[in-house]
Amino acid sequence: MSNALGSGPSDSDGPSSRVRVGVLSFHNSKETKAILNAVSALGHEPVWLREESARTWIESGALRFDPDVDVVANRLLLTKASQPLDDLGVATGYTASRPVLNPPDAVMRASHKYAAAALLATAGVPVPDAYMAFTNRTLDERDRLTAGTVVHKSAIGTHGDRMSLVDATDAVSPRIDRRRAFLQEFIDTGTERAFDVRVYVVDGRVVGAMKRYAPSDEWRTNVAVGGDVEDFTAALPDEAARLSRDATDALDLDYAGVDLLCRDDAWYVLEVNVTAGFKGLFDATGISPAPSIARLAIERAGGRVDPDRVTALSTTLDDSVPDCTPPIEPTDEGPETIGYTERVAVSTEQGTADVIAKSDTGARRTSIDLDVAATIGAGPIVDTTQVKSGSRTGRRKRALVEVDVRIGGRWHTVTASVENRSHMSYPVLLGRDVLDGYRINVTKGAPEE
CATH class of the missing domain: 2.40.70.10 (Acid Proteases)
Structure with a gap:
């Protein structure tokens, strides 16, 4: 193979040089497209790192990538991957010689909901009580969990899939759909209609916040199950904003959606979502996190960005197909x-x-x-x-x-x-x-x- 591919960005170009931002994503999400389009709109070069186009090799002791990039924004959706460890390995390869936003070790911690709760609790971030055991017998012997209603949820999953409310004494399985599950205290907000708060944090800064209301016949607030959204950015209490930043920082994430609930004026962090969607937040707030993520990636690689341009771009969610989308198959002269x-x-x-x-x-x-x-x-x-x-x-x-x-x-x-x-x-x-x-x-x- 050719030696033309570099092993890293060149320092000689200086901090104002055009940065090649790779978005590592094996799925066609709106969020991936929006970040790529934001990179382009900010005057830098987006590169979609997907299975059809990305490759890497080690040659004479040097690590090579094709296409080569200066920085990687990790958007791998591990919660739906059939072999998440394989995808984590791909992201880990980039960390050997490139800055990676949402590095794979942090993504692994955050993607496992019980592990994330354990880390948050030890960091002093308030979370609901929870219980995890690995056999039917030990799961039934949950005397450590308070009586009442609890949530039976998969340790890895998205959109509230297969979550259910059960009584604290009900018999439940230690697995849901072949994945380990755990029980979490149900936080009753005491409101007529159930709601939680999603706060999107990028680089330690709250980009936007929304309330998510459950459908009339539901207790889950996820937009994917029909929840309604409402802008909460300006009304977000300082304590909720601080906990959102603390939770993201405790898990060493560069960007994430943090879900919170409030009971008796006390805030709790429910989950930290590494690949939180943008659409619900944008519908509620008119703010897209994509330009902020693009800005962070560009600056992490030493590039420069006009902050006013970031603010202007944040008012639009451009999830159109990017010009940099690689062809699924190589083109040829004919069939x-x-x-x-x-x-x-x-x-x-x-x-x-x-x-x-x-x-x-x-x-x-x-x-x-x-x-x-x-x-x-x-x-x-x-x-x-x-x-x-x-x-x-x-x-x-x-x-x-x-x-x-x-x-x-x-x-x-x-x-x-x-x-x-x-x-x-x-x-x-x-x-x-x-x-x-x-x-x-x-x-x-x-x-x-």
Whole structure:
């Protein structure tokens, strides 16, 4: 590989040089797009570090990145990642030679809600009482938790997913959806309609605050479940603002959304959200945190920003598709030609199999053999489909799983059906869901081993 890629920003350019800000994000969130657009609007260069475009290697003792950047804003959504430790490792690689906003060790601490509460409590930040145990028996023996209503919640999750209110003596599971869970004291605000407060903090400064009201038939206030929002920036009490800053600082985060509740004039920090959304806050306050995050990244790398420009940009949430969005696949001169049979790779996060597949433009969906699915650890089942049963009358149900298929030099993520193809010549059939964009030469076939 070429040595053209640098191992870090050049000091010779001086602090006023144009900064390349990488936003590390493997998902297409509005927040990622807004930060990238803000970097561009502030006169610096945004770079979207996503799976389709980013790579790194070690060459002759030097750490290389492509594309190269001066600073990284970490926007990895670990709460929904199937393998969060893998993504943390990617972010950790950048910390070896680049400044990283919301560094991975801090994100790991904050993403685990009980661990974050433990750190906040030891730092003197008031949090609700909580209890975590790892078996049904020890979870039931929760005499340390006060009687009354408690919240049963996943230790890792977003949008209030699968949270429930239970009595302090109810039998509950130590896991929710295969993730560890814990119990947290329910803070009753004593108001007719349940609400909490979300405060967005960037670089130790409150950018904006909103009240979030639960729907009439709900106790959760999350915007994702239909909660209403109201501007609370000017009315935010000094104590709530201080706790929000203290909580972010205690977890060593550069930016976060802090959720608080007030009971009897005492404020408590419920959660600290590393990848808190921008839309609800903007709808309530007319303030976007994106320009403030972009400013912090640029200045962290030694660049300069006009503060008045940051203020002006904060009144708009520009989450349009950035010009720097990398193409999902490399462009070429035209459709690739493949054979009637083709050697392909079928992959999941658990494994990969190299097999010969048959192209079938008459099939709507790609299908894989049961043995191939078992070899690569395909699953979980995301749905089922009904198919004709061949020589038999009626229809049969098949499981659907998500797999990645490489044809030539291109990868495709498809929802493939799983069937017993042991009586067929080829373990994988390529349907129109992956064949679109290819030319098929029916006289060409993959060499048999």
